[in-house]
Amino acid sequence: MRDYWIKTAGELESQLAEPEPPITPPRHRIIFLYSPVCRWCKKVEPILDEMLRGRRDIQVLKLNVRSRPVRKLVKALGFDRTPVTIIDDRYVIEEATNYRMRLDFALRMVGAK
Template identity: 30%
Template sequence: MSIPEPLLKVAAIFFDVIFVLLVFSFIFIFGLRFYWRWKAKRLKGEPVPEELLVPKLKKGKGLIYFYSPNCRPCQMVEPIYKKLSKELKGVHFVKINVLEKPEAVRKIGILATPSMVLVKDGRIKEVILGPVSEGVLREKLK
């Protein structure tokens, strides 16, 4: 029993379409990640927008934590953030809900949550995208 030739052609076209969709989705995902990292690197040295610059961030070190209450990775980072905010006394911590202050978040250029912005003397020192471990965050805050 053999498979009819028209059916083989349809199957070949179907698998070609699936392959092309997979390739484009990988390109899109990696392109988006590349863009986020590029944008985060461009923020280094920029002043923190006035909407986000609370008085305690003008001098010394600080961390602005952007989160969303319904974000799973944010819920994983939350205990780390709370622990470090209690332990590290020389660092000022600010927590911003992206759903409550979308204009301020848009001004600084945050595209995804969780994101953390390290601030030193009112200027952006580094932008951390995505969830990070306690050790990495502690090392960056020293």
């Protein structure tokens, strides 16, 4: 990571000479649909966070179904309860039963494990 507090012209030249490391986009995406009042969502979210901690290859979008635009999306997708986890638009985990095992399986199936 570059130090942006440059004090001399020499430091400026050396900073400009260093190439920035390339930013690689995440290879996988998880969409987590939740409600802040859902007790199952509150149980599942820490599991999701723990399993994905430090994973830069996975983008996680947490969407609150109580907001109007997300509510419309959820209705259009046909989901009627939370939590819902969508992995790479290929695997869907509804409800909290065996969540850790099911998320682990889905991650292996998409090549993210």
